[in-house]
Amino acid sequence: MAVQRHHTNARMSQIVIHGDTVFLAGQVDQKQSADVADQTQKILDRIDTLLAEAGSSKNHVLSALIHITDMANFEAMNAVWDAWLPDDQSPVRTCVEAGLARPELLVEVTLIAAKA
Numbered sequence: 001m002a003v004q005r006h007h008t009n010a011r012m013s014q015i016v017i018h019g020d021t022v023f024l025a026g027q028v029d030q031k032q033s034a035d036v037a038d039q040t041q042k043i044l045d046r047i048d049t050l051l052a053e054a055g056s057s058k059n060h061v062l063s064a065l066i067h068i069t070d071m072a073n074f075e076a077m078n079a080v081w082d083a084w085l086p087d088d089q090s091p092v093r094t095c096v097e098a099g100l101a102r103p104e105l106l107v108e109v110t111l112i113a114a115k116a
Helices: 036-053 071-084
Strands: 003-008 013-018 021-024 061-068 092-097 107-114
Touching (some): 021 036, 036 107, 061 071, 071 092
Parallel strands (some): 061 092
Antiparallel strands (some): 013 021, 021 107, 061 107
């Protein structure tokens, strides 16, 4: 079974597809908005675009890993996440507090999805 890689550079790919499974690299807000809710929304918008490119959608998300730099922002991030998720389509999910690559990044989301 072939492995497809999209938006690839020397270090990583943004999308990897193997069979009917879509793996997305961790997504961050490229413009680094000051607010965790804004960053989360921009990340989820980018994820929608990448999933569509890979032949999937948020309705097919299997697993999510969320890194957040401060758990004080947990509720604000969750409000955006909960509004984005389709009803009765919650994936397995882990959310951890962690330092990210740059101090202005407040949240990073990594997903695994099934193809639609």
